[in-house]
């Protein structure tokens with residue numbers, strides 16, 4: 001029988017690892033495994049084991065765990081036939097080698113022309129441009145509203161973050177924001193733009209975010225629930 005699961009954040013080898021901790025009435029020993037779908041580690045505790053004992057077990061295997069997590073294959077590679085949630089709407093990737101015109105959207109399909117070995121890179125470039133086209137105007141609007149200048153906008157393939165704001169005002173965003181609903185992207189842009197005025201996550205910061213978007217709470221909640229899923233793409 002599966003018991004309730006809780007999440008514990010651990011600092012292992014300099015990186016923060018979110019660990020699911022679950023009690024199992026059937027487990028004989030403390031066990032550590034990686035959930036391949038969620039790409040998160042899970043600690044299973046038998047009835048009599050203390051949680052502290054389990055966490056000690058995880059720490060003793062930090063090297064192994066971090067290696068395994070780093071080596072996890074991208075769950076949904078970019079290739080013909082795969083599905084991709086563009087703006088949170090499922091789209092099928094269609095490879096059309098004979099076509100000309102690069103990459104384009106056609107109803108619920110994303111068509112990629114050219115040779116198969118270039119499909120992933122072409123699609124990735126296109127998604128980055130789509131992400132930038134959605135993010136840049138939102139940054140401009142919100143920065144104007146805030147009355148703060150910003151530096152360069154970069155769209156990156158970040159492995160764990162949604163965005164960041166450098167002290168010099170440069171903003172960077174994860175291309176995977178193009179996979180989220182509009183209002184989630186709106187929240188992340190508001191979050192990073194708010195950092196132009198307030199660098200930390202104080203009450204004043206969240207007040208500023210609320211001035212720039214109506215979706216702070218729902219956006220955060222959505223990312224908490226769906227964020228991991230989106231990191232499996234590409």
Ligand SMILES: [Zn+2]
Pocket residue numbers: 191195201
């Ligand atoms: Zn922040």
